[in-house]
Amino acid sequence: MPNIEKNKARKGVAITGIGIISAIGNTLEENRISLLSSQSGIGDVTQIKTKQASQIKVGEVKLTNDELIDQLNLPKDNNFTRTALLGLVAAKEAVKNSGISIDASIETGFISATSVGGMDKTEIHLKDFPSKRETQKYVSSHHAGDSTQKIADALGINGFVTTISTACSSAANAIMLGARMITSGQLDRVIVGGTDALSKFTINGFKTLMILSDDVCTPFDEDRKGLNLGEAAAYLVLESDEMTKNKNVLAYLTGYGNANDAFHQTASSETGEGAFLAMQKALQIADLKSSDINYVNAHGTATPNNDLSESMALTRIFGEPMPDFSSTKSFTGHTLAAAGAIEAVFSVMALQEQTVWPNLNFRTKIEETGLEPTSVLKTKNIQNVLSNSFGFGGNCSTLIFSKR
Amino acid sequence: MNSCYIHSAVSISAQNSFELEFLELFEISGKNVEAIAPNYKEYISPMVLRRMATGVKMGVAAASKALQNANIDKPNAILTGTGMGCIEDTEKFLNSIIANDEEFLTPTSFIQSTHNTVGAQIALGLQCKAYNNTYVHGALSFESALLDGLLMVQNEETKNVLVGGVDELGTEFVDYVRMLEDQNPNGIKVPIGEGASFFVLSSEKKHNVVELLGIKTSSKLSIHSLQNELIAFLSHHHLKPDSIDVLILGNNGDSFDDYYDEASKAFPQETINLSYKQFCGEFYTASAFGLFLGCEILKSQQIPETLLQHKAQKTSLKTILLYNQFKGRDHSFILLRQC
Numbered sequence: 007m008p009n010i011e012k013n014k015a016r017k018g019v020a021i022t023g024i025g026i027i028s029a030i031g032n033t034l035e036e037n038r039i040s041l042l043s044s045q046s047g048i049g050d051v052t053q054i055k056t057k058q059a060s061q062i063k064v065g066e067v068k069l070t071n072d073e074l075i076d077q078l079n080l081p082k083d084n085n086f087t088r089t090a091l092l093g094l095v096a097a098k099e100a101v102k103n104s105g106i107s108i109d110a111s112i113e114t115g116f117i118s119a120t121s122v123g124g125m126d127k128t129e130i131h132l133k134d135f136p137s138k139r140e141t142q143k144y145v146s147s148h149h150a151g152d153s154t155q156k157i158a159d160a161l162g163i164n165g166f167v168t169t170i171s172t173a174c175s176s177a178a179n180a181i182m183l184g185a186r187m188i189t190s191g192q193l194d195r196v197i198v199g200g201t202d203a204l205s206k207f208t209i210n211g212f213k214t215l216m217i218l219s220d221d222v223c224t225p226f227d228e229d230r231k232g233l234n235l236g237e238a239a240a241y242l243v244l245e246s247d248e249m250t251k252n253k254n255v256l257a258y259l260t261g262y263g264n265a266n267d268a269f270h271q272t273a274s275s276e277t278g279e280g281a282f283l284a285m286q287k288a289l290q291i292a293d294l295k296s297s298d299i300n301y302v303n304a305h306g307t308a309t310p311n312n313d314l315s316e317s318m319a320l321t322r323i324f325g326e327p328m329p330d331f332s333s334t335k336s337f338t339g340h341t342l343a344a345a346g347a348i349e350a351v352f353s354v355m356a357l358q359e360q361t362v363w364p365n366l367n368f369r370t371k372i373e374e375t376g377l378e379p380t381s382v383l384k385t386k387n388i389q390n391v392l393s394n395s396f397g398f399g400g401n402c403s404t405l406i407f408s409k410r
Numbered sequence: 411m412n413s414c415y416i417h418s419a420v421s422i423s424a425q426n427s428f429e430l431e432f433l434e435l436f437e438i439s440g441k442n443v444e445a446i447a448p449n450y451k452e453y454i455s456p457m458v459l460r461r462m463a464t465g466v467k468m469g470v471a472a473a474s475k476a477l478q479n480a481n482i483d484k485p486n487a488i489l490t491g492t493g494m495g496c497i498e499d500t501e502k503f504l505n506s507i508i509a510n511d512e513e514f515l516t517p518t519s520f521i522q523s524t525h526n527t528v529g530a531q532i533a534l535g536l537q538c539k540a541y542n543n544t545y546v547h548g549a550l551s552f553e554s555a556l557l558d559g560l561l562m563v564q565n566e567e568t569k570n571v572l573v574g575g576v577d578e579l580g581t582e583f584v585d586y587v588r589m590l591e592d593q594n595p596n597g598i599k600v601p602i603g604e605g606a607s608f609f610v611l612s613s614e615k616k617h618n619v620v621e622l623l624g625i626k627t628s629s630k631l632s633i634h635s636l637q638n639e640l641i642a643f644l645s646h647h648h649l650k651p652d653s654i655d656v657l658i659l660g661n662n663g664d665s666f667d668d669y670y671d672e673a674s675k676a677f678p679q680e681t682i683n684l685s686y687k688q689f690c691g692e693f694y695t696a697s698a699f700g701l702f703l704g705c706e707i708l709k710s711q712q713i714p715e716t717l718l719q720h721k722a723q724k725t726s727l728k729t730i731l732l733y734n735q736f737k738g739r740d741h742s743f744i745l746l747r748q749c
Contacts, residue, residue, distance in 0.1 A: 116629075164628060169545065169554075171544055171546040186566070211503065211517070265540070265542075266539045
């Protein structure tokens with residue numbers, strides 16, 4: 007992890023634009039309204055044909071591929087995967103929201119995250135690739151960098167462009183890299199975030215791990231049965247301090263940290279060591295005490311393993327009193343590689359609205375920890391929000407957003 | 411800003427690059443060419459080895475040896491690049507979904523299909539809790555990891571960073587890629603390959619190490635602006651085209667090789683032009699093999715004859731520039747210096 011404390015001259019990282027499409031809305035405003043009215047977007051599968059449909063609930067974006075293609079004015083013969091379609095909608099909104107124009111005067115970077123890239127098309131066409139010409143355009147759209155390239159091209163970004171994939175912490179790591187590019191002076195402006203579409207591949211994968219709930223998920227509840235998968239995309243425009251004179255700054259990204267649990271490929275350690283280290287590093291970078299955090303947007307997948315391990319880590323970091331915390335995955339489902347970006351946008355909105363988003367469906371405290379998430383909408387003074395994202399391979403990331 | 415040195419460079423490829431002290435290269439042929447597998451048991455316990463796909467084995471073994479050669483137990487970061495990720499296990503899980511119509515599935519191949527499996531397995535083996543990231547951006551996957559590593563060493567006071575690129579062939583998707591290339595008269599001519607190349611970057615200057623001066627990536631560049639971009643990159647590092655002794659290029663035989671011809675025109679006649687994908691094959695992280703070659707050449711002060719192809723050997727090899735692109739996009743410049 008970067009040790010930039012010595013680097014006193016480091017630049018601040020301002021957030022000047024956000025964009026999002028998720029199960030609770032196709033635009034920023036729709037997402038904001040759903041959050042403010044405690045309206046979850048989790049329901050039945052409609053966009054994908056899967057045998058698991060009757061046994062799962064998901065957080066789907068409520069637009070078909072054709073509707074997304076229309077909205078984006080793409081040519082009929084495009085080879086956009088759903089991952090790329092969702093990503094482009096959210097990235098365009100972030101650019102519009104910040105009011106920047108992307109041209110040669112200032113180099114704009116683009117860092118995106120995805121878990122399975124173009125899998126939503128590959129899984130439909132794999133066996134047709136050898137013989138059906140019309141499907142072959144999806145061979146080149148399989149790799150994880152494809153959606154990023156398409157979004158960058160559509161936005162007119164030609165310089166520094168890359169993709170990160172560390173499972174469910176991917177977008178948090180993309181946001182972190184963007185911040186480091188700015189603090190180190192490599193870039194003055196970078197668009198960061200992530201996109202992931204639901205796929206049969208992912209649904210069946212999580213099914214084999216037996217961590218999918220057949221009902222709406224109940225994060226941090228003693229009787230939680232597992233997660234709901236979701237699909238979404240969200241991006242943030244990050245700019246260095248000096249770029250933001252006379253500009254509306256939504257919030258600042260003040261802390262970030264990544265650590266590895268080094269325990270198991272898919273499970274988290276009992277003590278939440280990776281999560282603990284990631285939060286500790288982020289607090290150090292932000293130069294904040296744990297008591298300065300007013301709201302924790304938890305990873306909170308609602309799997310037995312994650313919520314217990316994360317609760318342990320939260321207790322180790324915060325002790326008593328525990329700040330307000332909640333998992334907004336009860337609204338959107340677990341949007342995998344996009345989750346860190348979705349929850350970054352929700353964290354910025356929490357600062358804007360001075361509101362803690364509720365952890366829906368909560369009833370009973372986890373016996374081992376006795377922790378109670380904030381389960382109803384709560385308005386209060388919020389200066390700093392801490393957001394967690396943890397992925398397979400022990401990959402743990404924490405971001406801190408501040409009003410300053 | 412600290413300087414960044416490459417303390418070790420290890421490559422598993424279609425060549426005998428992993429074991430040999432001195433590199434002898436042979437041209438490879440065929441549609442797809444596998445990497446030469448080292449004796450994995452020297453690096454990975456048999457229990458773990460059994461479950462690992464080719465890319466994970468290659469990555470973990472190359473990373474272990476790179477750390478050994480640099481005398482490091484635990485790096486301060488593990489950064490991996492992979493274009494196609496764990497395609498073997500991805501294909502395995504996808505095919506069982508298709509074959510069994512979403513029934514009777516087991517989680518192993520799904521778990522191991524995740525793009526960051528290699529980086530995670532390296533961390534798990536070393537019990538390394540440090541920063542761990544995986545880049546998956548086509549032909550810039552490895553370069554992105556390298557750029558992150560350079561940022562850490564130069565700007566963020568990090569001592570030792572493990573950086574690598576890894577891709578495995580898989581058994582199905584690669585055939586569709588090959589088929590489309592072969593249908594296209596302007597398609598890729600070298601075999602599709604696989605491999606893993608790992609490096610230890612360090613802020614510490616040691617005897618006979620290579621300095622990584624800089625790296626620049628561009629998502630898109632027009633062929634007309636390429637020479638200017640190259641010259642601007644060099645002057646950013648206070649260099650001119652005539653200070654480059656060797657230019658290492660990513661030619662793969664497709665029509666986009668024009669970019670390499672155009673790039674080489676920016677350099678004087680004396681600059682030695684080398685291309686390497688006829689030895690390792692083309693794949694998204696093939697450029698990591700190119701960097702491995704660059705390091706070997708600077709350290710040994712020798713260019714293997716098969717690579718040189720009757721060009722005159724230079725007496726002193728100080729500065730190397732690597733240039734790679736894929737299908738006219740995802741351009742990267744990497745600058746190395748002997749020190």
